[in-house]
Amino acid sequence: MTPQELREFCLSFNDAVEDFPFGPETSVFKVAGKLFALSALDARPLKVNLKCEPEIALQLRARHPQIVPGWHMNKRHWNTVTADADLPDHLLRELVEDSYDLVVAGLPRAERLRLDRP
Template sequence: MTPAELRAFCLSFNDAVEEFPFGAETSVFKVAGKMFALSHLDAEPLTVNLKCEPEIALQLRAAHPEIVPGWHMNKRHWNTVSLAGALPDRQVRELVEDSYDLVVAGLPRAVRLRLDRP
C-alpha cells in the first residue's frame, strides 16, 4: 500500500478527516474528533498506528512481525503496522477499518447514528 492509497482509504470512511496536530509531517485521521489512524506518510518504511482491541492486538503481534506495539501510543490499545509489503493490502485495509469501527463504537449513540454505523 502506498502513502496515497493509505490516505485515500482512511479518508473514504464517513466523517473521516485528516489533521496535523503533531506537525506537517504526521497525518492524523479522525472521526468525530477521535483519532483512528496516525502515519508519517513520507517515512521509509511506511507505517501506520491503528487502534485495536487489546486481546486481538496481542494475537496480531504474535502472528505478524510487521505488527508491533504502538509507537508513542498506549501499547495496550494501539499497534504500529509496517506497510513495507509483507502484509497483504487486504489485511491492512481490514486493520484500518477495524480501528475506525472501534473508535466509532465508542462515540455517543447520536453520533453513531449520524454516521450510519450503529
C-alpha cells in the first residue's frame, strides 16, 4: 500500500478527517475527534499506528514481524504496522477498518448512530 492509498483509505470512512496536531509530517486520522490512525506518510518504510483489541494485538505481533507494539502509544491497545511487501494489503486494510470500528464503538450511542455504526 502506498502512502496515498493509505490516506485515501483512512479518509473513506464516515466522518474521517486528517489532522496535523504534531506537525506537518505526521498525519493523524480521526473520527468524531478521536484518533484511529497515525502515520508519517513520507517516511520510509511506511508505518501506521492503529488501535487494536489487546488479545488480537498480541496474536498479530506473534504472527507478523511487521506488527509491533505501538510506538509512543499505549502498547496494550495500539500496534505499529509496517506496510511492506510481506504484509498483504488486505490485512492492512482490515487493521485500519478495525481501528476505526474500535474508536467508533467507544463513542456515545447518538454519535455511533449518526455514523451508521450501531
